[in-house]
Amino acid sequence: MLCKLSFSNIRRSLRDYAIYFFTLMIGVAVFYVFNAVSDQVAMTRVDSDTREIARFLGIAISSTSVFVAGVLGLLIVYASRFLMKRRNNGFALYLMLGMTKGKISAILLLETVLIGIGSLAAGLLLGVGLSQVMSALVVSLFEADMSAYHFMVSGTAILKTIIYFAVMYLVVMLFNSAVVSRFKLIDLMQSGKKSEQIKLKNPWVCVIVFVLAAAMLGTAYYMVGWRFTHLSGSKFVLCIAAGLAATFLIFWSVSGMLLRVIMSMKKVYYKGLNSFTFRQISSKVNTMVFSMTVICIMLFVTICSLSAAFSLRNSMNRNFKENCPADYELSEYLDEPYEELDVLAETQAIGFDVTKYSDDCVHFSTYGDENFTFEGFCGKHFEELMDTFTAVNGGIREQVIGIDDYNALMKVFGRETIELGEGEYVLACNFKGIEKIRNEVLEDGAPITVFGTALSPKYDECKHGFIGISAQPSNMGLFIVPQFVVEGQTPMADFVIGNFSASDEAGKKAADQEIRSIYAEKIKGGLRPFSVSSIGGYFGFTTKQEISSGAIGLGAIATFLGLYIGLVFLIACGAILALKELSESVDSIGRYEMIRKIGADESEITRSLFRQTGIFFLLPLVLACIHSVFGMKFAVYFLEVFGTDRIASSIAATSVILLLIYGGYFLVTYLCSKNIVRSKR
Amino acid sequence: MELLKIQHIEKYYGNKSSLTKAIDDLSFSVEKGEFVAIMGASGSGKTTLLNCISTIDRVTAGHIYLEDTDITALKGRQLGRFRREKLGFIFQDFNLLDTLTAYENIALALSIQKKPALQIDQAVKTVAQQLGITEVLKKYPYQMSGGQKQRVASARAIVTEPKLVLADEPTGALDSKSAKMLLERFRYLNTEHSATIMMVTHDSFTASYASRVIFIKDGKIFNEISRGDDSRKQFFDKIIDVVTLLGGDVNDAL
Numbered sequence: 059m060l061c062k063l064s065f066s067n068i069r070r071s072l073r074d075y076a077i078y079f080f081t082l083m084i085g086v087a088v089f090y091v092f093n094a095v096s097d098q099v100a101m102t103r104v105d106s107d108t109r110e111i112a113r114f115l116g117i118a119i120s121s122t123s124v125f126v127a128g129v130l131g132l133l134i135v136y137a138s139r140f141l142m143k144r145r146n147n148g149f150a151l152y153l154m155l156g157m158t159k160g161k162i163s164a165i166l167l168l169e170t171v172l173i174g175i176g177s178l179a180a181g182l183l184l185g186v187g188l189s190q191v192m193s194a195l196v197v198s199l200f201e202a203d204m205s206a207y208h209f210m211v212s213g214t215a216i217l218k219t220i221i222y223f224a225v226m227y228l229v230v231m232l233f234n235s236a237v238v239s240r241f242k243l244i245d246l247m248q249s250g251k252k253s254e255q256i257k258l259k260n261p262w263v264c265v266i267v268f269v270l271a272a273a274m275l276g277t278a279y280y281m282v283g284w285r286f287t288h289l290s291g292s293k294f295v296l297c298i299a300a301g302l303a304a305t306f307l308i309f310w311s312v313s314g315m316l317l318r319v320i321m322s323m324k325k326v327y328y329k330g331l332n333s334f335t336f337r338q339i340s341s342k343v344n345t346m347v348f349s350m351t352v353i354c355i356m357l358f359v360t361i362c363s364l365s366a367a368f369s370l371r372n373s374m375n376r377n378f379k380e381n382c383p384a385d386y387e388l389s390e391y392l393d394e395p396y397e398e399l400d401v402l403a404e405t406q407a408i409g410f411d412v413t414k415y416s417d418d419c420v421h422f423s424t425y426g427d428e429n430f431t432f433e434g435f436c437g438k439h440f441e442e443l444m445d446t447f448t449a450v451n452g453g454i455r456e457q458v459i460g461i462d463d464y465n466a467l468m469k470v471f472g473r474e475t476i477e478l479g480e481g482e483y484v485l486a487c488n489f490k491g492i493e494k495i496r497n498e499v500l501e502d503g504a505p506i507t508v509f510g511t512a513l514s515p516k517y518d519e520c521k522h523g524f525i526g527i528s529a530q531p532s533n534m535g536l537f538i539v540p541q542f543v544v545e546g547q548t549p550m551a552d553f554v555i556g557n558f559s560a561s562d563e564a565g566k567k568a569a570d571q572e573i574r575s576i577y578a579e580k581i582k583g584g585l586r587p588f589s590v591s592s593i594g595g596y597f598g599f600t601t602k603q604e605i606s607s608g609a610i611g612l613g614a615i616a617t618f619l620g621l622y623i624g625l626v627f628l629i630a631c632g633a634i635l636a637l638k639e640l641s642e643s644v645d646s647i648g649r650y651e652m653i654r655k656i657g658a659d660e661s662e663i664t665r666s667l668f669r670q671t672g673i674f675f676l677l678p679l680v681l682a683c684i685h686s687v688f689g690m691k692f693a694v695y696f697l698e699v700f701g702t703d704r705i706a707s708s709i710a711a712t713s714v715i716l717l718l719i720y721g722g723y724f725l726v727t728y729l730c731s732k733n734i735v736r737s738k739r
Numbered sequence: 740m741e742l743l744k745i746q747h748i749e750k751y752y753g754n755k756s757s758l759t760k761a762i763d764d765l766s767f768s769v770e771k772g773e774f775v776a777i778m779g780a781s782g783s784g785k786t787t788l789l790n791c792i793s794t795i796d797r798v799t800a801g802h803i804y805l806e807d808t809d810i811t812a813l814k815g816r817q818l819g820r821f822r823r824e825k826l827g828f829i830f831q832d833f834n835l836l837d838t839l840t841a842y843e844n845i846a847l848a849l850s851i852q853k854k855p856a857l858q859i860d861q862a863v864k865t866v867a868q869q870l871g872i873t874e875v876l877k878k879y880p881y882q883m884s885g886g887q888k889q890r891v892a893s894a895r896a897i898v899t900e901p902k903l904v905l906a907d908e909p910t911g912a913l914d915s916k917s918a919k920m921l922l923e924r925f926r927y928l929n930t931e932h933s934a935t936i937m938m939v940t941h942d943s944f945t946a947s948y949a950s951r952v953i954f955i956k957d958g959k960i961f962n963e964i965s966r967g968d969d970s971r972k973q974f975f976d977k978i979i980d981v982v983t984l985l986g987g988d989v990n991d992a993l
Contacts (some may be wrong), residue, residue: 324856328846337838652834655795656895657823658851659816 060161064168065280071145075649077640077726079177081461081633085130088629090219091189092119092622094212098189098196111611118555118615119439119622123222131226133630138170138230140637142237145643149238150246163235170234174227178220185219186211199371199614220569259314268315271307274300279688294314304349305681312677313343314638331658331666334649338666339673342642349634350678356627357682357720361712362689367620368708370697374613377530378606381488383471385566385602386573387527388412388554392595395426395548401597410580412554412599415569419556420470422463423549424525424536426455427508435506436499443495455550458508459525460541467525470556476521476538483513484538486523488531493520496535511543525553527602529609570603624715632677632723636730639671652737671728679720742935743769743792743903748801748811750787750958761787762798763958769903772933774925776940776949778978780985784958785939786907792937793826793905794818805902823851827896831908833888835880840893842867842876848895866898869932870924886917890924898932904928906938910945922948943982947975954981961985 067074075466080106096116153163190209278300281293282661317340327336343350390401403422405411413419433440433452440452476484485500487493497519524533558569577599650663695706751763761784769775779785790796792803794810803810807827813821827848828834835844840861849859860927867873870890875883883891889909896904896945906925910918928934934943939951946952948971962981 324860328850328856328859330850330853331847333843333847333850334836337836337843340866341838461912501835627798647832649836649838653851654819655793655822655828655834656848656851657819657821657826659819661816 060165060168064165064172067145067165068169068172071141074732075141075173075635077139077636079173079180080726081137081629081636082134082173082177083181083184085133085626086178086219086223087185087188087293088622088625089123089126089130089222090185090212091181091192091213092618093123093218094185094189094197094210094215095119095192095618097212097215098210099200111607111614112365114611115618116614118619122619122622124623127222127226129626131229133633134226134230135233137633137637138234139237140641142166142234144641145247149241152241153241153243153246154722158239159238162241163238166238167231169679170227170231174223178223182216182219196614199617200610201475206648218501221543222667259311261318262356264311264314267307268311271304271311274304275308278304283477283688283691301685302355305354305685308681309343309347309350309354309677313340313347316340316343316353327390331653331662334653335666338642338646338670342638342670342674343677346638349638353631353634354678354682354685356631356680357716358685358689360624360627360631361682361686361695361716363620363707364624364712364715365686365690365705366693366697367624368711369705370616370626371512371613373697374398374529374609374616378609381524381529381531382526382527382602382605383473384555385416385557385570386412386555386600388527388599389551390553390595391551392593394593395550397548399423399549399552401552405581410576412556412573415558415560415573416556417559418470419537420463420466420553421552421554422459422467423553424463424551425458425509425544425547426550427458428455428737430456430458430506430508432456435504435535436495438494439499442498443492456537457525458536458537458539458544458550460544461538462541464523464538467555468523476523478516478540480540481511481513482516482540483508484516484523486536486549487520487533488522488524488536489534490531492534496520506537508537508539509540509543509547513539513543525555527555527600527605529605546555567603570601574601574604606633621715624712625719628716629717632720635675635678636723639674639727640730640734643667643734647735663735667731667735668728671724671731675720675724675727740766740771742771742773742806744804745792746802746804748788748791748798748803750784750791751799761879762791764801765955765958765960766801767960767963769935769937769952772929772935774929774936774938774948774950776938776946776952777955778940778943778946778952779833779955779961779983780941783955785941785955787958788955789905789907789939790939792903793828794822794940823899827899827901827904829889829893829896829904829906829909831911833880833885833892833912835888835892835895837880839873840877840879841883841887841894843894844880844891845876847896848899852899862898863894865939866894871929872896878883884917885913886920889913889917889921893921893928894925897928897932902935904934904936906936908940908942909938910924910940915944918945943975943978946978947971952978952981954985956985 090176096112096119099112099115149162152165153159189212253374277298281297292541317336320332320336327333388401388405390399390404392399402413406413431452432450432454436443436452443450461476461478468475478484483506485496487496500515500518500520503514505511505512520535522531523536523538525533525536526533558566560566562568653663654660690705690709745768746766748762748765749760752759752761763784765784765788777785777788787796791798792810794813798811801811805821808821810821835841836847839847842855845863845866846859850856851863854862863876864873867876870893872887872890872894873889875891878887880888880891889912893906893909896906909925910921913921922945923937929936930951936949938945940946949966951962951963951965962984964974964977964981969977
């Protein structure tokens, strides 16, 4: 009997439950898809680097999943409580007929179980389907070949999804039982009849609060967007808190102000159904100030994390192509000059010989003059630099290379060589923040003296050059000087950089694998073979393959996590708004019926509904977009290391995702609402 | 002059196995400037009749003419236009929008007709004065008494200067004092502004304010009496007589 009741309850309130069920289903699907990703990655390419990344990705997604489960759990509790409120009259009837609260709890429990099992099954099915689409993304992110891929179902991901969601549903059940046990019959019976009390907020209070909130936001924006270098941890937290509070206050005041403003424009307000439309919107926003704030913040986080992730991944790939033109680099940097520094000889002596695999390579050194430091070069601009890069050590010696060595390296890189006059130097630098300062110095003339030779800059700006191969622009400064200047000087760093001899990709890969296994065997733990331990320094061997995997991996992990959090947040936002809007529509059926009776056209009613839904969905989005402009400005600063010049395309991609999901929820909500208020005839 | 002409209308509900004839071949007409009451017990078909006249419901057969328009032939957009331009509605449960003030509720009827804002303000203030609700214009429905709400609803119905005002049990949710006040206003509108009013009620006291009463039983006209030169009290007694004839159905008369 209870079972039958539960079934028919769900069937009858299908309209209310549709969005709820739909959201749960998408939640389950997204959860599965992302938890299955690491298995998929492991399957597409099986070299050890990728496996390592897949493992790391798995860990990252697992820990994010805990957070995601929290968000989804809150959403489910919110939604189920919301749906329960709508059924108070039904519960009242049950109680009046003599049903015990225990029985009602049992009915709800059954309903939750039914919906839970249904949504899990449907969601997993959808998830398995979507995850095949996801594999296309996996393949493109990891630049693997599609042929290695076949249809797969991740058992662990399924198990994980089931466990997580089972726990969430359990929480909902407990929550529901708690609510039922606190039912009072009289409240239930009167719940639908209480007419709404309309309280217009005092317009002046609204204006004052709005101005205050705007000022608060402005300050927070300014601090985060322009003065971020002065932000300490506690100040940053304060900014975020101010932003949150201001968001709340803005929604609070706008809901009161918006109506007042429009009411004062009599021509607009008393036109068609406008007075009704705006009253509806205002009352909705009024009762949802807190939810609006939460939604706005979630949208903000979504926009920022998606844009940042895409941008990171874009620049990762581009930067890698730009900054890694050779197959390997063997290098040793010392803190002080050392006469016998020769990285090739040292490694060859212990049985690690890169040149065996590589004809096309250069071996060269760079130098440093203790009277020619970073601070010395920057001069008066150094203070300015300290503002942005607080950790910069001004005392380090500038890195100097002879033009002949540099040009030989450029030939290995396959890049253009440069010409240099007798008393000239060229400054190569591609690390954004530092480059800016260095350009300023160069514009002032910037004559230098290196090893007793006075030189002047050939160009009044930095050239984009570098020595070491890497995944992103990270050269903070390299002085290319005439060869005679460094002749006979003591080296501070020594390099062997080159390409593997193998002509095809597979051969290069094989050489790479082989040489790295030798490296791992001969030079354990990356310890310097170099015997002078009194001088501090760094020794390393890295290959294009290694850098590529790292870059791709980092880009991929960022993309996945960004997408994961973004999607879940978007779903949550859409669902909350949709549920609220739909239940409002159900509550307003009588109002629409009345408007119809006094002769409003159906098209006008539809337009009013469209406007209501549209403004309801747009309000939090607009504020979130404004937040994001400044949030991104802050994020760009941190992403600068990776280069951010193609941020526009990332924002475009983010907009597409936002439009698809958020817009989709809007459209479904609008169409459902239209259906709800449509005349029965 | 005939304003409303109802010709042999029928309204059936249900399907072949269980057919309910809510209205069964009903014909009558209403003159311009008349105040007609339709009386009948619950389920006699009086509300169905009103719904058909107001185009909220469709007749199964027959025709209804308002002036020269056959309103049973109206469709879609024409229906909305007909309702907002020719008719005014007053309902038992007031049907005011709870989110709007009294002023805005009245103004809505005009703004739907796309009247300019200035004209709306003028019209609302005038009608509010006629119905004695000027002081509640800024209030919301939940802040008003039942009588005030019904007068606001009446103001909304007549502010558009409709050809015909339809009232469905307008006094049904009011106490006797408010009911009396409302009916006085109806009579004032009828005599001073020659508004044509058609009112559905099962209350003899309410019906006694009309100039003519049509009795309906089981979807058919049962009887019809005009007030003529009688006083309201005499007319009321006549109505009671017919109600008694109607059977014990209408036993809740005053």
